[in-house]
Amino acid sequence: MSKNKKIALIIGGSRGIGKAIALRLAKSGFDLWLTYRNNHVAAEATKKEIEQLGSTCTLFSFDVSNYEATKTALGKVTDTTAPDVLVFNAGVARDNLMVWMTKEEWDTVISTNLNGFYNIMHVLLFPMLREKRGRIVIISSTSGQIGQAGQVNYSASKAGLIGAAKALAREVGKKNIYVNVVCPGVIETEMTDNLPKDKILPLIPLGRFGKTEDVASVVNFLCCEENMYIHGQVIGINGGLAI
Numbered sequence: 001m002s003k004n005k006k007i008a009l010i011i012g013g014s015r016g017i018g019k020a021i022a023l024r025l026a027k028s029g030f031d032l033w034l035t036y037r038n039n040h041v042a043a044e045a046t047k048k049e050i051e052q053l054g055s056t057c058t059l060f061s062f063d064v065s066n067y068e069a070t071k072t073a074l075g076k077v078t079d080t081t082a083p084d085v086l087v088f089n090a091g092v093a094r095d096n097l098m099v100w101m102t103k104e105e106w107d108t109v110i111s112t113n114l115n116g117f118y119n120i121m122h123v124l125l126f127p128m129l130r131e132k133r134g135r136i137v138i139i140s141s142t143s144g145q146i147g148q149a150g151q152v153n154y155s156a157s158k159a160g161l162i163g164a165a166k167a168l169a170r171e172v173g174k175k176n177i178y179v180n181v182v183c184p185g186v187i188e189t190e191m192t193d194n195l196p197k198d199k200i201l202p203l204i205p206l207g208r209f210g211k212t213e214d215v216a217s218v219v220n221f222l223c224c225e226e227n228m229y230i231h232g233q234v235i236g237i238n239g240g241l242a243i
């Protein structure tokens, strides 16, 4: 794979926040590698929008919770090329009170949100270290910072990502790889379609839910800013929901 522009790899880039990040980075001049699970229609539509912005977009469809599938899908391209930017955004929620939570609900969330991070880093980190440069941004959540009733599985996975990112930042900073975390609050996407918004809105000091672009602009800053001394940090994007 020849490399003309800088490459941004978005894990979970077909829809929602990942899509907004992909489009924002395309506007900043990146070519995109975009992964997703199985929503081919959404992924193809996002690819088209990226191409209309003058960037290329390569799609990879695989389940990030599956180590072998992740290695097979990304291993070949990363043999020769490393992305300049890696955004770990894929995530799922299976909300339930802990007392009722099934093993399947626990396992699905941990294996996608947290084990998925291991699977991706295991394929990507060595190639990025080889290049001795890069920006890694991990999408956690306000739930991972302060906890959320009904989301013990999700909060655990997202808090786990924060711990993992802090440790990783200590490992790879000297290799010129920046690692940071962003924690969105309630952002309007398919994931939050069914939340009781009338009950949540009064808790948000800015008086509105977040837009995907609110997250994308912060990620873009972390990926593009040249004068960068932010490393190993956790940045809330939540309208004041958690202060």
Ligand SMILES: NC(=O)c1ccc[n+]([C@@H]2O[C@H](COP(=O)([O-])OP(=O)(O)OC[C@H]3O[C@@H](n4cnc5c(N)ncnc54)[C@H](OP(=O)(O)O)[C@@H]3O)[C@@H](O)[C@H]2O)c1
Residues within 6 Å of the ligand: 011, 012, 013, 014, 015, 016, 017, 018, 035, 036, 037, 038, 039, 040, 042, 062, 063, 064, 065, 089, 090, 091, 092, 112, 139, 140, 141, 142, 183, 184, 185, 186, 187, 188, 189, 190, 191, 192
């Ligand atoms: N929306 C919010 O309010 C909010 C708040 C805090 C944090 N977050 C976090 O932000 C991230 C994006 O959220 P979103 O609301 O944009 O979600 P979304 O609209 O449901 O999109 C999820 C993305 O992740 C991909 N994905 C999910 N499971 C996967 C798997 N097992 N293997 C590979 N790809 C997978 C999806 O691919 P397909 O299209 O193929 O399914 C899609 O691209 C998540 O990590 C979420 O936890 C969201």
